[in-house]
Amino acid sequence: MALEHALLVALREQPASGLDLARRFGRSIGFFWSATHQQIYKVLGRMESDGWVEATEVSQSGKPDKKVYDVTPAGRAALAAWLAEPTPTHALRSDLAVKMRGASFGDREAVLDVVRANLADHHVRLDHYRQLMKRDYPDGSGALAGLDLDQYLVLRGGILTEETWVAWLTEYLEAHA
Amino acid sequence: MALEHALLVALREQPASGLDLARRFGRSIGFFWSATHQQIYKVLGRMESDGWVEATEVSQSGKPDKKVYDVTPAGRAALAAWLAEPTPTHALRSDLAVKMRGASFGDREAVLDVVRANLADHHVRLDHYRQLMKRDYPDGSGALAGLDLDQYLVLRGGILTEETWVAWLTEYLEAHA
DNA sequence: ATTATCATGTAACCAGTTACATGATTAT
DNA sequence: ATAATCATGTAACTGGTTACATGATAAT
Numbered sequence: 001m002a003l004e005h006a007l008l009v010a011l012r013e014q015p016a017s018g019l020d021l022a023r024r025f026g027r028s029i030g031f032f033w034s035a036t037h038q039q040i041y042k043v044l045g046r047m048e049s050d051g052w053v054e055a056t057e058v059s060q061s062g063k064p065d066k067k068v069y070d071v072t073p074a075g076r077a078a079l080a081a082w083l084a085e086p087t088p089t090h091a092l093r094s095d096l097a098v099k100m101r102g103a104s105f106g107d108r109e110a111v112l113d114v115v116r117a118n119l120a121d122h123h124v125r126l127d128h129y130r131q132l133m134k135r136d137y138p139d140g141s142g143a144l145a146g147l148d149l150d151q152y153l154v155l156r157g158g159i160l161t162e163e164t165w166v167a168w169l170t171e172y173l174e175a176h177a
Numbered sequence: 178m179a180l181e182h183a184l185l186v187a188l189r190e191q192p193a194s195g196l197d198l199a200r201r202f203g204r205s206i207g208f209f210w211s212a213t214h215q216q217i218y219k220v221l222g223r224m225e226s227d228g229w230v231e232a233t234e235v236s237q238s239g240k241p242d243k244k245v246y247d248v249t250p251a252g253r254a255a256l257a258a259w260l261a262e263p264t265p266t267h268a269l270r271s272d273l274a275v276k277m278r279g280a281s282f283g284d285r286e287a288v289l290d291v292v293r294a295n296l297a298d299h300h301v302r303l304d305h306y307r308q309l310m311k312r313d314y315p316d317g318s319g320a321l322a323g324l325d326l327d328q329y330l331v332l333r334g335g336i337l338t339e340e341t342w343v344a345w346l347t348e349y350l351e352a353h354a
Numbered sequence: 355a356t357t358a359t360c361a362t363g364t365a366a367c368c369a370g371t372t373a374c375a376t377g378a379t380t381a382t
Numbered sequence: 383a384t385a386a387t388c389a390t391g392t393a394a395c396t397g398g399t400t401a402c403a404t405g406a407t408a409a410t
Contacts, residue, residue, distance in 0.1 A: 163341075215372085
């Protein structure tokens with residue numbers, strides 16, 4: 001499991017409430033890791049029991065109170081230990097790849113439509129990432145270091161990944177044109 | 178859920194027993210979809226109850242009997258229906274990406290070692306896929322069509338994916354050199 | 355009052371993993 | 383007999399999803 005650790009990274013970057021985290025996971029961080037607010041609340045609760053994070057009630061003007069979580073020293077230690085662990089390489093698990101491979105067992109034109117829809121979606125994501133890149137790193141990786149550099153490089157990974165999807169699905173569609 | 182459908186595709190390509198499937202999922206198909214034999218048996222049982230597949234006892238010389246599964250007309254219909262469904266685009270969910278982003282909250286050199294280990298693994302996979310490509314499609318996509326073409330294109334996707342991992346991790350390591 | 359949004363959760367379920375169990379067959 | 387391999391499973395658990403619940407605050 002790694003949602004715990006993804007949350008620790010997010011909270012070290014910036015303390016936040018459960019809903020804040022859910023929103024962030026729907027944006028920058030979440031392009032590489034997704035989580036619903038339900039799952040986040042559940043895991044935050046466990047992490048609080050384990051002493052990895054602690055919550056502070058914060059009153060807001062015009063909105064209900066929220067519980068802002070921050071990482072404790074124990075949480076920092078847990079994160080540091082996890083970061084140093086080896087991570088097994090996971091197989092890419094893609095419904096779409098299964099459909100592409102099995103297209104001859106159904107209506108091929110329907111599968112091509114599914115692929116076209118996914119291609120359009122990956123184009124949108126790629127454009128979005130490129131805009132983020134332009135907005136947040138107009139000078140490239142130039143003078144970046146530490147967390148800034150790491151955030152830049154992970155965004156680079158997102159762009160490379162989306163470019164690959166676009167290239168692959170385009171190749172598939174052209175081969176079946 | 179899609180293991181059901183991945184199994185249907187695999188069984189339409191070639192009827193097989195649970196263990197046969199587990200072995201295939203550890204090889205060609207499994208580079209894009211993984212499953213253990215336990216999970217496969219469980220799902221095959223459910224699929225048999227649902228009338229999607231049927232088993233035939235096959236006696237082997239020198240080995241225990243096995244149950245070879247084949248897809249029923251109902252299973253074919255279920256597969257065709259699933260193939261035509263849209264598939265949501267899933268966020269890439271990668272422990273390694275989280276570690277790369279969070280490296281400044283731990284021992285950076287340790288994280289770089291983790292990245293190096295993963296890079297080596299992706300090199301191995303890439304070499305393996307390229308050998309498969311050379312062995313099974315020495316003439317490129319030339320005269321391929323139908324299932325053959327789809328299998329080729331999915332292997333192409335595996336190669337593109339691994340090339341992307343290699344490029345990304347290399348870029349990360351160089352940026353931190 | 356009603357609706358919309360913000361915020362935090364609970365409950366039931368589902369897919370997949372890990373650990374363990376069982377029996378057949380073959381080789382030593 | 384013993385060990386190795388082939389083959390099929392069960393049980394307990396974990397992580398994640400989906401559906402639903404509850405209350406605060408603001409705008410109309």
